[in-house]
Amino acid sequence: MPVPVAAAKGALSSHLDGLRRTGQWLADQSGILAAVSGGPDSLALALVAAEVCAEASVRFEAVVVDHGLRDRSAAEADQVVAALTGRGIPARRFTVSGPAPMTGRQAWAREKRLQILCDQARQTGSAVLFGHHRDDQAETVMMRLSRGSGLAGLSAMAPYSLYQGVVFGRPFLGLSKGDLISVCQAYEADFVTDPSNADPVFERVRTRQWLQHPGQKMARQQMMRLSAVSSRLAARVRGECERWCAAHALFTYRLRAELQADAFSQLHDEARKHILRYCLGVVGGQPYPVSEEALDNLLDRLDTGQKSTTGGCLVQMTQTHLRLIAEFGRPPEPELKAEAGRLYCFDRRWLVYAPQGGVIRRLGAQGWTALDREHPVYEALKTWPARLGMMLPYLDGLDGQHYHPHFTSYRHVCSAAGRATADQKGLHETEFVLCSLPEDGALTLAKTATHDR
Structure with a gap:
């Protein structure tokens, strides 16, 4: 086995073990989605992850998102899917909806892509893996340093993190771009080259070109060290904040x-x-x-x-x-079109399950006043001020009914969507169930007898 392939497989296998230790991903119930653009980084990830997941009996699928920013983007996405499925690797293509803005097009496309990946991950109970590597990390730290970012920003990309309730993983942060190109070559896999990755109009491209100069080897190493130190300090600060709040603060959901x-x-x-x-x-x-x-x-x-x-x-x-x-009332008020039987992130606070198709909105003043707080389900809400109650979501169903929220745990919300064991499926078939989303951020790994004593 070529050295880069062995290194990539080792990194991926170790990463799957780390995912288990986050406590947010269960190999026997969850799967892996790989975010694939067709470039060498994500293609190497798909090739390696398909084999490692098969060996570990973990469900795997590659997700290709067509952002529509280039004339040939749809054809390129189809080619990537065809190339993967031709190798026996499950792959699907999704297309970003809506017109791109005149400015900030890359940021818009990135956010749309993340939303599609998160939506697919929620429905299948999967973690999402990205092909970011050591060179990407150095670029990110350099860019954030130039903007005066604090500890959290300089930590750059964490190997394990949560984003809107979905686990993100980056198994290749210890490998270089050259390593991943070598992986593609070892598999004799052709990759796509995005011309925007060489356009100096973009800040990341300019940063990459500066860091790739032969005289900047020391700078690249310093960026990686700064990221590692910042990550450790940020985790310590976050831990201290959580401990202080556990002793001196009371949270009512989010x-x-x-x-x-x-x-x-x-x-x-x-x-x-x-x-x-x-x-x-x-x-x-x-x-x-x-x-x-x-x-x-x-x-x-x-x-x-x-x-x-x-x-x-x-x-x-x-x-x-x-x-x-x-704060209630800051425009625009969140509104989400929902399909029956799917999980959604709403208002960046809630994981919700929609038993019927319809529109998810905040209750608002009228909805809060109409809510029957004498009902046992809502007895705990009697002492809530209206300002809080108005923030709760409800489902305006296509069947003409208003579905009010039923609070439960994360696992029960997931079981409502049929993602847990067979005896739990359909537990809340007719209920609009929800729970608080954990806040976004880096995940820590649980210590075990064989790790991090």
């Missing part, structure tokens, strides 16, 4: 956080900013963390007793508590 004012006031400014950033991330439902400047401004206003709106939250300090409440 809608409200109440922090003990005395304990918060005793922290130094940097610790207070870390706690606020963490809580805003949990409650705010925003795609990106708040900036350092926004945190400084928020602390200044809290010190003077002013109410503030930051990161999708209403924030206020009282004599006893610091309260962060999810």
